Amino acid sequence: MDDEFAFIDSVTPTGTKQEGLVVGIGDDAAMYQATEGFNQVICVDTMVEGIHFRKDTLTPYQIGRKVLAINLSDIAAMGAIPRYFVVSIAVPSTWNEEELQEIYRGMNELAERYNVDLIGGDTVSTNSALVLTITTTGEVEQGKMLLRSVAKPGDIVFLTGEVGGSAAGLDLLNKRGLEGPYTEEEMTLVKIHQEPKPQIEAGRILAEIKERVALNDVSDGVASEANELATASQVTIEIDAQCLPGQLTTSYKTREQALEWALFGGEDFQLIGTTSETAFPKLVQLFKEKGIRLTAIGKVYEGKPEVWLKDRNKKGKLDRKGYNHFQKR
Ligand SMILES: Nc1ncnc2c1ncn2[C@@H]1O[C@H](COP(=O)(O)OP(=O)(O)O)[C@@H](O)[C@H]1O
Ligand SMILES: Cc1ncc(C[n+]2csc(CCOP(=O)(O)OP(=O)(O)O)c2C)c(N)n1
Ligand SMILES: [Mg+2]
Ligand SMILES: [Mg+2]
Ligand SMILES: [Mg+2]
Numbered sequence: 308m309d310d311e312f313a314f315i316d317s318v319t320p321t322g323t324k325q326e327g328l329v330v331g332i333g334d335d336a337a338m339y340q341a342t343e344g345f346n347q348v349i350c351v352d353t354m355v356e357g358i359h360f361r362k363d364t365l366t367p368y369q370i371g372r373k374v375l376a377i378n379l380s381d382i383a384a385m386g387a388i389p390r391y392f393v394v395s396i397a398v399p400s401t402w403n404e405e406e407l408q409e410i411y412r413g414m415n416e417l418a419e420r421y422n423v424d425l426i427g428g429d430t431v432s433t434n435s436a437l438v439l440t441i442t443t444t445g446e447v448e449q450g451k452m453l454l455r456s457v458a459k460p461g462d463i464v465f466l467t468g469e470v471g472g473s474a475a476g477l478d479l480l481n482k483r484g485l486e487g488p489y490t491e492e493e494m495t496l497v498k499i500h501q502e503p504k505p506q507i508e509a510g511r512i513l514a515e516i517k518e519r520v521a522l523n524d525v526s527d528g529v530a531s532e533a534n535e536l537a538t539a540s541q542v543t544i545e546i547d548a549q550c551l552p553g554q555l556t557t558s559y560k561t562r563e564q565a566l567e568w569a570l571f572g573g574e575d576f577q578l579i580g581t582t583s584e585t586a587f588p589k590l591v592q593l594f595k596e597k598g599i600r601l602t603a604i605g606k607v608y609e610g611k612p613e614v615w616l617k618d619r620n621k622k623g624k625l626d627r628k629g630y631n632h633f634q635k636r
């Protein structure tokens with residue numbers, strides 16, 4: 308890449324979707340009009356080469372796509388409608404212009420799908436790894452936001468989709484790289500890791516029903532996220548291992564390994580939450596209509612902020628062991 312400004316021009320969208328946008332790319336800062344009656348939501352996530360991806364685990368297209376997906380996942384976990392995003396990219400000399408364009412192609416494809424506008428960013432060089440940061444904003448109707456702190460004893464713990472697939476996919480990629488070869492079954496897991504789907508529709512269903520819902524997204528594994536819910540709500544959560552919807556059936560892994568990945572693997576970007584026993588059947592019906600899998604995986608009890616795992620006749624405390632950036636590897 309030899310010209311920063313030409314690069315910025317090349318990634319500037321030609322049209323924008325949100326009505327509230329006042330100033331997009333091109334001035335000192337972007338500017339937008341908030342929608343009346345909505346709370347503003349904002350989150351940021353970073354992906355670092357060597358930590359969140361390598362050139363042999365994600366293609367440049369998938370890197371761009373995934374960093375926006377994980378941001379949208381946090382917007383979904385608040386029950387919000389995503390609106391705008393800004394991108395910061397630190398580029399080492401080992402990455403060429405074509406790869407950068409591919410990163411933006413992946414980002415833009417997902418942006419199109421979820422109706423979000425790229426409204427700014429920052430481009431810098433670095434002498435180490437590629438670092439990609441996205442900040443996304445969203446809006447949720449006042450009073451409808453989905454917090455981690457509202458779980459109550461008696462609630463059902465639920466989960467959208469399936470968990471453990473991303474860690475399984477990464478395990479395969481670590482062994483065989485982008486080119487594989489992979490069976491169809493294995494490729495499904497690899498794709499879950501490479502192209503996670505943010506649960507925006509699920510988040511909106513949960514925000515729109517008039518029921519109390521506590522919610523979190525699964526970036527660091529079910530064990531970690533359930534502990535975050537328990538701590539924020541000051542309740543005890545019990546999860547039934549037998550109920551965890553994972554990709555348990557593929558021929559290449561054991562049940563123990565699949566359970567380990569579901570609990571501690573992370574990057575599934577599904578939603579984990581709780582709601583009352585009376586509200587839960589309504590959720591099941593709404594999710595069925597939209598074709599989104601929703602599973603009851605446990606219950607909430609009065610007690611210390613802890614998570615317990617029940618597996619057949621055994622029961623043990625489930626510590627907040629998931630992906631931890633400051634843990635020695
Ligand atoms: N370096 C930081 N400075 C300030 N706040 C942070 C920092 N890192 C994380 N947070 C905040 O801590 C909370 C938990 O962050 P994180 O574990 O990354 O959440 P998530 O898994 O939802 O992305 C969030 O509210 C996030 O904004
Ligand atoms: C090359 C590579 N090694 C390891 C991982 C596994 N990994 C990296 S970060 C992470 C957890 C999620 O990322 P984090 O930055 O903690 O997201 P957040 O909790 O902020 O949403 C996992 C499971 C990976 N995706 N790629
Ligand atoms: Mg985060
Ligand atoms: Mg989150
Ligand atoms: Mg994390």
